[in-house]
Amino acid sequence: MASKSCANILDLIPDKLLDIPQIPRSLPRVMTLPGVINGYDGDSDSMSSSCRERKIIVANMLPLHIQRDPDTLKLTFSFDEDSLLWQLKDGFSPETEVVYVGSLKVEVDVSEQEEVAQKLLDEFNCVPTFLPHDLHKKFYAGFCKQQLWPLFHYMLPMCPDHTDRFDRLLWQAYVSANKIFADKVMEVADPEDDYIWVHDYHLMILPTFLRKRYNRVKLGFFLHSPFPSSEIYRTLPVRDEILKGLLNCDLIGFHTFDYARHFLSCCSRMMGLDYESKRGHIGLDYFGRTVYIKILPVGIHMGRLKSVLNLPITSNKVKEIAERYKGKKLIVGVDDMDIFKGISLKLLAFEYLLQLHPVLQGNLVLIQIVNPARSSGKDVQEAKRETYLIVNRINETYGSPNYQPVVLIDRPVARYEKSAYYSMADCCIVNAVRDGMNLVPYKYLVCRQHSPHLDQDVDSEKVSSRTSMLVVSEFVGCSPSLSGAIRVNPWDIESVAGAISSAITMKDSEKQLRHEKHYRYVSSHDVAYWARSFMQDLERASKDHYNKRCWGIGFGLGFRVVSLSPSFRKLSPNYIVSAYRRSSRRAIFLDYDGTLVPQSSIVKTPSDELILILSTLCNDPKNTVFIVSGRGRSSLSEWLAPCERLGLAAEHGYFTRWGGNSDWESSLPAADLEWKEIVEPVMKLYTEATDGSNIEIKESGLVWHHQDADPDFGSCQAKELLVHLENVLANEPAVVKRGQHIVEVKPQGVSKGLVAEQILSSMVEKGEAPDFVTCIGDDRSDEDMFESIRNTISSPEIFACTVGRKPSKAKYYLDDTGDVIKLLGGLANASDPKPGNTARFQVTFDTIF
Helix, strand or coil: CCCCCCHHHHCCCCHHHHCCCCCCCCCCCCEEECCEECCCCCCHHHHHHHCCCEEEEEEEECCEEEEECCCCCCEEEEECCCCHHHHHHHHCCCCCEEEEEEECCCCCCHHHHHHHHHHHHHHHCEEECCCCHHHHHHHHHHHHHHHHHHHHCCCCCCCCCCCCCCCHHHHHHHHHHHHHHHHHHHHHCCCCCCEEEEECHHHCCHHHHHHHHCCCCEEEEECCCCCCCHHHHCCCCCHHHHHHHHHCCCEEEECCHHHHHHHHHHHHHHHCCCEEEECCEEEEEECCEEEEEEECCCCCCHHHHHHHHCCHHHHHHHHHHHHHCCCCEEEEEEEECCCCCCHHHHHHHHHHHHHHCHHHCCCEEEEEEEECCCCCCHHHHHHHHHHHHHHHHHHHHHCECCECCEEEECCCCCHHHHHHHHHHCCEEEECCCCECCCCHHHHHHHHHHCCHHHHCCCCHHHHCCCCCCEEEECCECCHHHCCCCEEECCCCHHHHHHHHHHHHHCCHHHHHHHHHHHHHHHHHCCHHHHHHHHHHHHHHHHCCHHHCEEEEECCHHHCEEEEECCCCEECCHHHHHHHHHHCCCEEEEECCECCCECCCCCCCCCCHHHHHHHHHHHHCCCEEEEEECCCCHHHHHHHCCCCCCCEEEEHHHCEEECCCCCCCEECCCCCCCCCHHHHHHHHHHHHHHCCCCEEEECCCCEEEECCCCCHHHHHHHHHHHHHHHHHHCCCCCEEEEEECCEEEEEECCCCHHHHHHHHHHHHHHCCCCCCEEEEEECCHHHHHHHHHHHHHCCCCCEEEEEECCCCCCCCEEECCHHHHHHHHHHHHHHHCCCHHHHHHHCCCCCCCC
């Protein structure tokens, strides 16, 4: 049964802040009679439009230009054609309807909101989220910009003078804002058919709200900023809530593998989740759902940029630049004014270059365009002050009446003007100390390629071959995709200066080769390719939604969905006890660790209650009961000695005993175990090199445990050990298997599945074929038992049961070891139904589950 989470936990601010006007929308047509669509008048165009595929794009801001008419004071809107959100629709088919959900860049009075909302929905397919002013300020300027943004750019709040420390009120505003966004999405979304694509760090817990509303929602998320390493991220007090929010998506996208790797490391270290590559796609198993990871940098809109290049005003600006800087080499930089863009470090490197090579003085000019700052904090003011100090010092030291080494353009610069500077620059430098993607190099490359209109406005010698040079920080998201760029450490001023020198002195033939390579990539991996590729992966990630059953579990921001096979269900105690009573011959197979005793328990000995239940089951002459465990036979014999008729299969079935009075038998009497002498030194080598690991020595094999080691390092060492052992044991009668936090080596032909098959076959040979079989286990080795029993016995009463709701070959599940004990107690009661036994087992059917 699906458990419902408490919605009130998510309402972290007064209700009045969440009282947002409902946005009217047209409802999808439905069938009222077979073959008759309500409201359909036979118009095929109307029919096709109502059934069009829809993509819902959710972001902090809508892709709109907004102006208020000075005469009527009415708001006027138009699409912002430079917005990535508007451009990405080119990656979808023309029949696709794109709906945008986000905030407006201006505050709208409550009295105007309904009218504005209707206008935006009707004319622009936009749904505005009207956040109250105070809430928006705490959400965006507070939590997003003062806490998440610095942290994701590796800036810890060590000193309150530079960054704000975590504020619970700002976090509550972030939660409330995300909830409002979710309300708006669900007002317009058809979760059965629509695909929802959420963008950037402002809305990282939005997926939890959407998944809670509709378990099978088709949901993707793309992060446009860096994702920090786990050492940085885990300092965030609400780290788990944000991780769980992202994991409620079907697909999570990142610009680079580094960002994805950091996210996966956080999932491993903080939530114990492992990932694997499935046919080239990285997937995380999260409560039966596979959360896929997408790695693809965003591109630019080629058509938009080329249209700007062809404008007459751009051509005029090119002529002006060419005349003003005739005979000089130009370097261009375009950056936001913030502390992460490395503007001051770039200027220091340029200063060092002029000092080191006096011949460049008078011949080299750095055009530094500064975009308006997105915030006005103390850090921005300090960065601006430092920038101006360095620029003035360079110009005073190396400038002259006819020469200004650094031209600082600190004002809003139109796109045509930037394009003109790109076109005329011999080199572009991006020196950010940390940046999510940065599309400046891509734009520079396209502009250097030149349109035919611009080619006629420059010297013929310059257009005979297209050239460009890039100096790019290695901490920028676009860096991995620009293999021909000169990559630099922005903190190493001397190296950056050397890179600039190499860029401007490089032979034109090499510049041309680098440019051609870069332009091929940029032109083929544009914004349409990025959007199309992401949506194709989202469709693939969502295609199995209706092949599984879903349960919502967890409270508040811890909500998640368990997704399992339709035939996979919780084992009903009444059902199994009823079958148990009808049967005349029974076989019961039980794992030990994680099934009868919790994995997390320090004390592994069985409780008195468990001993009593097992003894009662064994004493029933209709029953054959076996503990099938990976543990050694000495431990099992000692712990379970009171159960004289209990069968034991130790070390995955290498040793078997049918009861306390029976002798141990080996499944491989003449087994060659000399390979243990090869394995043990190798495992010792990895144990010495991996803090927190240890070796368990069994009679039939060896196990290397790394549960207490560093999660990433332990997993890495386990993979290496697995390969190492497979190589050295290639010609030995042994198999190497990797399990949960272990690498195990055991003889060939030994498994829990084989021992279960042997026990059942023996019962059949004695004329005691069971008509009731129960098998309960919790890990990968038990999956062999489930499969083997199903293939060996044709009895209709087979109860293969795994512990924990997770993907399994078993048909049933129980939640934990406590439920297993209660269920076994119910079976014991059925075997010995005396009134006193119910009290002894402290179990009744009413208490089971």
